[in-house]
Amino acid sequence: MNKNEKFITGNQAIIEGAKAIGANCMCGYPITPATEILEEWAKLNSENPKKYAMIQAEDETSAGFNTIGAILAGAKAFSATAGPGHVLIQDPLSMAEAMRIPFVLFAMQRGGPSTGTVIYGQQEVTLACFGGNGEGLRVVYSISSVQEAYDYSIKAFNVAWQYRFPVIVLGDGYVAKMKQKIKVSKAPINIKSQSFFNESAFRNLRNCFNVESQLAQVLNNDIKEFRAISKKIVESDQKYCQDAKIIIIAHGIVWQSVVEAVEILRKKKIKVGCFRPITLNPFDGVTLSRFAAKCDKLIIIESSAGHLERLVKSNLITHVKIECLQKPVEPIAVEEIIRFIK
Amino acid sequence: MNPIPIFPKCYKESSKPHKYCGGCGHGIALKELGYAIDELGIAKKTVIGLDIGCSLLAWDFFDVNSVQTHHGRTVPVMSGFKLIDSKRVCIAYVGDGGGYAIGLQSLITAAQRNDAITVILVNNTIYGMTGGQTAPTTFSNEKTTTSPNGRKCWETGQPFMGPEIIKSLNNLNSFVARASVKDPIQLRQIIKQAINNQINKDSFSFVEVLSTCPTNWHMNAKESLNRLNNQIAKQFPVGVFK
Numbered sequence: 001m002n003k004n005e006k007f008i009t010g011n012q013a014i015i016e017g018a019k020a021i022g023a024n025c026m027c028g029y030p031i032t033p034a035t036e037i038l039e040e041w042a043k044l045n046s047e048n049p050k051k052y053a054m055i056q057a058e059d060e061t062s063a064g065f066n067t068i069g070a071i072l073a074g075a076k077a078f079s080a081t082a083g084p085g086h087v088l089i090q091d092p093l094s095m096a097e098a099m100r101i102p103f104v105l106f107a108m109q110r111g112g113p114s115t116g117t118v119i120y121g122q123q124e125v126t127l128a129c130f131g132g133n134g135e136g137l138r139v140v141y142s143i144s145s146v147q148e149a150y151d152y153s154i155k156a157f158n159v160a161w162q163y164r165f166p167v168i169v170l171g172d173g174y175v176a177k178m179k180q181k182i183k184v185s186k187a188p189i190n191i192k193s194q195s196f197f198n199e200s201a202f203r204n205l206r207n208c209f210n211v212e213s214q215l216a217q218v219l220n221n222d223i224k225e226f227r228a229i230s231k232k233i234v235e236s237d238q239k240y241c242q243d244a245k246i247i248i249i250a251h252g253i254v255w256q257s258v259v260e261a262v263e264i265l266r267k268k269k270i271k272v273g274c275f276r277p278i279t280l281n282p283f284d285g286v287t288l289s290r291f292a293a294k295c296d297k298l299i300i301i302e303s304s305a306g307h308l309e310r311l312v313k314s315n316l317i318t319h320v321k322i323e324c325l326q327k328p329v330e331p332i333a334v335e336e337i338i339r340f341i342k
Numbered sequence: 343m344n345p346i347p348i349f350p351k352c353y354k355e356s357s358k359p360h361k362y363c364g365g366c367g368h369g370i371a372l373k374e375l376g377y378a379i380d381e382l383g384i385a386k387k388t389v390i391g392l393d394i395g396c397s398l399l400a401w402d403f404f405d406v407n408s409v410q411t412h413h414g415r416t417v418p419v420m421s422g423f424k425l426i427d428s429k430r431v432c433i434a435y436v437g438d439g440g441g442y443a444i445g446l447q448s449l450i451t452a453a454q455r456n457d458a459i460t461v462i463l464v465n466n467t468i469y470g471m472t473g474g475q476t477a478p479t480t481f482s483n484e485k486t487t488t489s490p491n492g493r494k495c496w497e498t499g500q501p502f503m504g505p506e507i508i509k510s511l512n513n514l515n516s517f518v519a520r521a522s523v524k525d526p527i528q529l530r531q532i533i534k535q536a537i538n539n540q541i542n543k544d545s546f547s548f549v550e551v552l553s554t555c556p557t558n559w560h561m562n563a564k565e566s567l568n569r570l571n572n573q574i575a576k577q578f579p580v581g582v583f584k
Contacts, residue, residue, distance in 0.1 A: 027422060053425050058451040062418040065411065065448075069391075069422025072409060073430070077422070095412055195427065197407035199386040204354070204402040206410040208394065 006182055010149040010175040011036035013182055014106050017153025018078060019044070022190045023104075025053040025077035027066035029085060032118040033173030034108040037080035053077075060085035064092025064103070071101050072205075074195035076157060080106035082173075083116060086124050087131075093166050094132035098207040100222065102160035102167070102193075106153070109172040109252075111329035119173035121329040122252055125307035128168045129281035135219070137226045138166040139233060140281040142251040146180035154188045161191040163229045170280065174253050174331070230282035237276045240266060241291040244273030246341060249288070249312055250301045251277050254332050258301060261337035272341060277311070285315030297321040301337060304328050350376025350404075352385040357402045365563035367523035367553025367570075371464055372400055374530040375435070379406060381530075382537055388431040389423060391416040393440035396470040400435060414445025421448075421457045428544075431537060432459040439469045442478040442502045449508070453546050456513045460536045460547045463504060466555040467574065474558030478502035481577065486558075501577055504550050509583040515545035518584040522552035524570050525580075532582065552578055 001007065006016065014037050018026075026045075028038040044052035053075065057063035060081050070077035081089050086107045096103035109124040111117030130136035139159055141152045152169050160167040197203055209215040237255075239262055241247055250258040255276045265272045275291060277283050292298055298320055302308040305328045313322070325332065325340045349358075353376055362368045379385050388406050392398050394413035401410040411419045420432040441449050441463040452459060468486060469475040475488040479502050482495035495501075509518040517539035521529040529551060536547035552574055554566040561569065 025422075025426060055422065055425060057418065058447050061415070062448050062451070065415040065418035066422035066425070068411075069419035069424075070426045071422075072389075072419070073423040073426035075426040077426070091412060092415070095415075196409075197389060202405050202407050204404075204408045206398070206401040207412075208398050208401070208410055 001181065004183055004186070006184055007179055008146065008182065009036065009177055009179050010146045010171060011177065012040055013146045013149035014080070014153045014169070015040040016184060017150045018157070020185065020188055021154045021157040023076045023078055023157060024051060025070040025075040026079065027055040027057055027063045027070065027077065028079050028081065029057050029060045029063045031060070031082045031085040033110055033176045034080045034082040034106065036176070037106055060088035061091050064089040067103060068092050068096060068101055071103065071193070072196045074193055076161070076193040078104040078106070080108070082108045083110040083112055083124070084114070086127055090127065090131040093138065094134055095207055096166045097132060097134050097137050099205060100164040102164050104156045104160050105166065105168045107168055107170050108176040109170065117329060120303065120331060121172065122254065122303040123307060123328065124170065125280055125304065125311065128170045129311070135223055136281055137222055138168060138281060139279060140168045140170055141278060142280050143169060143171045143175055144252050144255040145175065146178065147182040149175060150182050150184065154185070158189055158191055159233055161193060165226060170252070172253055233279060234282045234284045235278035236284035236287050237278060238273065238291065240273035241275055243271060244291070245271040245296045246273070246299060247291055247295050248272065248274040248299045248301055248337070249276070249308065250274065251280060251308060254301055254303060257332050257334050257337055260334045261341070264334070264338060265341055270341065280311060283311050283315040285317060288312070288315065289317045292316060292320045293318045295320065297323060299323045299325060299341070301325045301332060303330055303332060349373070351380045352376050352404045352406055354402055354405045360403065361399045362396065363557045365554060365556035365566055366396070367466060367551070368396055368400070368464060370523040370526055371462070371529065371551045371553060372403055374526050375462065375533055376404060377530050378533040378537060379404070382534060384431050384537070387429060388433060391420045391432070391434045393434070393436035393445070395437040395440055397435050397437050397440065397464065414440045414443070414448065416440065417445055417448040417452050417459070417461060420459045421452050424457060424459050428458070431540060433537070434459060434461045436461065436463050437470065438463060438465045438467070438477045438479045442504055450511070453508045453513065453516060453548060454511050456516060456546045458540050458544045458546065460540045460549070462533065462549050462551060464551045464553045465504070465578065466553040467501070468555050468558050470555050470558055481573065503578070505548060505583050508548050513546060515539070515543045516584060517545070517547035519548070519582040520550040520552065520578060520580050522570065522575065522580050523554065524567065535582070550578070552580070
C-alpha cells in the first residue's frame with residue numbers, strides 16, 4: 001500500500017476524514033456500532049487535547065448540546081451515535097436546524113425499534129431526514145463503503161459550514177466495522193469555523209419566538225434557502241438506467257449487493273439498471289423520475305419495511321409500477337435480489 | 343464610594359421594561375447578575391446561556407452575548423462552549439425545572455466534572471412559564487396545577503435541596519451557594535464570588551436563587567414576599583456551602 005492508502009474500518013475512516021477537514025472537537029456517548037468513532041477521537045485527544053478537544057457526555061442529548069456549545073464557540077465540532085442515541089440527539093439537532101448551526105452527525109444505523117440489535121438496519125432514514133419538530137432542513141448522506149465514510153466525512157463538514165444546515169452522514173454497523181482499503185485525499189477544501197460571538201458586537205441568539213408570524217418569517221426564509229441549496233448538493237448514482245426496463249432503487253450498503261446483482265443480470269441480457277440516492281434529503285426525484293418514465297417498473301430494495309419506499313414515492317413525479325423487496329433489519333444478499341428480479 | 347446606578351450598565355435598554363410578571367423575582371436576580379457583570383468588568387467576555395421556562399424571557403436582557411437553548415440543556419451548551427473558548431465567562435441561567443428535573447443529569451455531570459462554568463438556578467418552587475406545575479422544589483401540601491390537592495411529599499419526595507447535593511460532589515475547587523432575592527446585596531456578592539471562582543480557579547460554581555412567583559402562587563406581592571421570607575427561607579437555608 002502506498003502512503004495515500006489505508007486499510008481501515010468505516011468508523012476509523014470517519015475520523016480520518018474529520019481530521020483531514022480540520023475538525024477539532026467531538027462530543028459523544030458510546031453506543032454500538034458507532035463507539036469506535038469516539039474511541040478513535042479519544043486517542044487523538046489523549047495525544048493533543050487542544051487540537052482535538054473532547055467531551056464524553058452523560059447521554060446523547062447532552063453530547064449534542066455540548067457539540068452545539070463548542071460550535072457556537074468557534075469549533076468545528078461533531079458527534080456520532082446510533083439507534084436509541086440517534087433518537088435522543090434529535091433534540092439538539094432540532095436546535096441546530098432552527099439556529100442554522102452547522103452540526104455534523106455520524107449516525108450508524110442499528111436494528112430497531114427500541115434497543116433492537118447492535119449492528120444493522122436501515123430504519124433510521126426517516127429519523128435522520130425528518131426527525132425533530134421541524135421541516136427536515138438537514139442534509140442526509142447515505143454511505144455504502146469505507147471509502148465513502150472518508151469522502152463524505154469531509155464533504156459533510158464542508159457542506160455544513162458552507163450552508164449552515166445540520167448534515168448527517170448515515171451509515172450502518174457493517175460500513176462502520178468492516179475494513180477496506182481506501183484512498184485518502186491530500187488537501188481537501190477546508191471552510192474555516194468562526195465563533196458566533198465576538199466582543200465588539202453583542203448578539204442575543206434565540207430559537208423561541210413570541211408569535212407564530214415571527215417564527216414563520218425566519219422559518220420560511222430557512223426553507224427557501226434549503227430548497228435553493230438542495231439543487232446544488234443533491235446527489236445520486238446510477239448504473240444502466242438509460243435503457244433499463246427494470247430499475248432497482250437502493251441506498252447505503254444494500255447498494256453494493258444491488259450493483260453486483262445488476263452486473264450479473266446484465267450478463268444474462270436482462271435489461272435491469274439501478275439507481276441510488278446518495279443524499280436521502282434532499283432526494284434526487286428529478287433524475288429518478290426521468291429514468292422511471294422510460295422503464296416498466298421500479299423495485300425498491302431496503303432493510304426496512306418502507307423508509308426508502310416512502311421517500312421514493314413522495315419524490316417521484318411520474319406514474320410507474322413499483323414493487324418492493326423489504327427485509328427490516330436483515331441484510332440482503334445478491335442471490336436474493338437476482339431471484340426476486342427473475 | 344460611588345452611588346450604585348439605577349440600572350446595570352450592561353442592561354439592554356431596548357428590551358426594557360422586562361417581560362416578567364409583577365412581583366416576580368427574576369427581575370431582581372437578573373438585575374443583580376447585571377451589577378455583578380458590571381462590577382467585575384466582564385460584559386465583553388461573558389456568554390450567557392438561557393434555559394426554557396421563564397429564564398428564556400431574558401434572552402435579550404443584557405448587552406452581553408447570549409444564547410437561548412432547550413429545556414434543561416443550557417448547562418451542556420455552556421460546558422461545550424467553555425471547552426473551546428476557555429477565556430470566556432460562561433453563565434447558565436436556569437430555573438428549578440430545567441436544573442433539578444429535566445436537566446439534573448447535566449447539572450450533576452458538569453459539577454462532577456468541575457466544568458469551569460457558573461450555573462445560576464432560580465428556585466421559585468414551581469414551573470412558572472407553563473402555568474404553575476409541581477417542581478422538584480415544590481413544598482409538601484403546596485397546591486399546583488399538577489397537584490391540585492397539594493403535593494404529597496410522602497409519595498413524591500421532599501423539596502429538592504440542590505446546593506446540598508452538589509456540594510457533596512468531590513470537587514475541592516467548586517463554589518456552591520444559595521442566596522435569595524430578598525437580600526439583593528448578598529445575592530450580588532454571592533454571584534460575584536461564583537463568577538470569580540470560574541475565572542480564578544477555573545472551576546465549577548453554582549448559585550441557587552430563592553425567588554417569588556406571585557402569579558402561580560396566587561398571591562399578591564406582599565404575601566409572596568412573606569412566603570419567601572418565612573416558609574421558603576426556613577426550608578432552604580441561604581449561605582455559601584463550599
